Amino acid sequence: MNMIEPFTTMLDLAAGGLVPERKLVERTLGDMQGMYAAAVPAERLAEVVYRVSEIPAPLDEGNLLSSTTTIEPGTVDGEYHMTKGHFHAKIDRAEIYVTLAGEGRLVMATEAGEPAVEPMVRGSVNYVPGGWAHRSVNVGSGPLVFFAAFPADAGYDYKTIEDEGFPVLVVERDGAPQVVSNPRYGG
Amino acid sequence: MNMIEPFTTMLDLAAGGLVPERKLVERTLGDMQGMYAAAVPAERLAEVVYRVSEIPAPLDEGNLLSSTTTIEPGTVDGEYHMTKGHFHAKIDRAEIYVTLAGEGRLVMATEAGEPAVEPMVRGSVNYVPGGWAHRSVNVGSGPLVFFAAFPADAGYDYKTIEDEGFPVLVVERDGAPQVVSNPRYGG
Numbered sequence: 060m061n062m063i064e065p066f067t068t069m070l071d072l073a074a075g076g077l078v079p080e081r082k083l084v085e086r087t088l089g090d091m092q093g094m095y096a097a098a099v100p101a102e103r104l105a106e107v108v109y110r111v112s113e114i115p116a117p118l119d120e121g122n123l124l125s126s127t128t129t130i131e132p133g134t135v136d137g138e139y140h141m142t143k144g145h146f147h148a149k150i151d152r153a154e155i156y157v158t159l160a161g162e163g164r165l166v167m168a169t170e171a172g173e174p175a176v177e178p179m180v181r182g183s184v185n186y187v188p189g190g191w192a193h194r195s196v197n198v199g200s201g202p203l204v205f206f207a208a209f210p211a212d213a214g215y216d217y218k219t220i221e222d223e224g225f226p227v228l229v230v231e232r233d234g235a236p237q238v239v240s241n242p243r244y245g246g
Numbered sequence: 247m248n249m250i251e252p253f254t255t256m257l258d259l260a261a262g263g264l265v266p267e268r269k270l271v272e273r274t275l276g277d278m279q280g281m282y283a284a285a286v287p288a289e290r291l292a293e294v295v296y297r298v299s300e301i302p303a304p305l306d307e308g309n310l311l312s313s314t315t316t317i318e319p320g321t322v323d324g325e326y327h328m329t330k331g332h333f334h335a336k337i338d339r340a341e342i343y344v345t346l347a348g349e350g351r352l353v354m355a356t357e358a359g360e361p362a363v364e365p366m367v368r369g370s371v372n373y374v375p376g377g378w379a380h381r382s383v384n385v386g387s388g389p390l391v392f393f394a395a396f397p398a399d400a401g402y403d404y405k406t407i408e409d410e411g412f413p414v415l416v417v418e419r420d421g422a423p424q425v426v427s428n429p430r431y432g433g
Contacts, residue, residue, distance in 0.1 A: 062375065062377050063375045064362065064375070064378070065352070065354050065362045065364055065372065065373060065374055065375060065378060066364070066372075066373050067261045067364045067365060067370050067371065068371045068374050069369050069370060069371070070370070070371045070403070071261055071369060072346070072369050073292070076299070077371075110315075114371060114373065116340065116373065116375075120338070121336070121338035121339045121340055121376045121397065122340045122375070122376065122395070123340045123342050123373075123395065123396070125371065127343055132391075133292070139298070142354075148294050149308070151307070151308035152293060152308045153303065153308055153309045153310045154310070155312055155395055157257065157393070159259070165252070167252050167380065169249070174261070175251065175252045177253070177254045178254060179254055179260065182256050182257045182258060182259050183255075183257070183299060184254065184255045184257045184258060184264075184312065185252065185253075185254050186253050186254070186255070186301065186303065186310075187252055187310065188249065188250045188251070188252060188303075189249070189308045190249050191252060203305065206344070208310065208312075208342055208395045209310070210308065210310070211340075221279060239347050
């Protein structure tokens, strides 16, 4: 066992900020090219879609990673801003999401293509069981902010989603979010 | 892998309540007899010290348990109210605490007797690494409320702490919390 010392991080329970701020991932629309149904217009490639700030831990079994994610509001041709989404490389690893601000949808899918969509709102605790790919989608008018925790040995499989997408999309219809089938899924 | 469906629980980010409320553990001073340095007076045995409400999950590897704990304020002969405290039965399993209300101390110890004490205050995220027994202590004047997440296969070893205690105690001195050596530890 890799023994480390206990430590404390401060989490802003309204805006999600971490002090000290640790590793920061920033994804732009350029990084998300191919994830939306529509192509991203060239003039929007530098637009930041989401940021992840993580509390570090050893990546071996038994440890936990936790992070704050902030997704900016907006759409690409009516499809709401979202994270890339992934399976865990160790596919049986679960994840817990605690939403701190905003309004979202947690889109999930099994390898067999079963979809699930759960609401994200301040105080919602979403349980993503092992075996479910997960993507969070901001359907509100402000930032969607959530804190997540998962086993540190889970790892990431982004490629399956990059190649196949999710079976459902979350799109704006008459100003409200709607879950629709992904016409490209399983194609 | 034990596949389950995703689900959502609502967490009150101020008071810690869960909806739906799931399994509830309630510990009285009678249950805590022998954990405080002083004996619990007979007339206080029914007094509730803390309650735990848990979001259920399968207990196999890869899943996560999460729960809200509320510790009432008070002392037994100057020693602040606290949880029993435990090692995880799978001792390398970590735990994350997010404090929602109140003021506390997270008291930890390795099997070799190294102590650690971290602050608990609204927004603090305490990382309890594998190998560290952990007990939370309410040093404030109102309830101490925290949300915790940990691997579902961690299990509980309460007996080591029941037999040996922690190397340090948190006591009230001149109205303020102070960490002192436990005279009975290692005796």
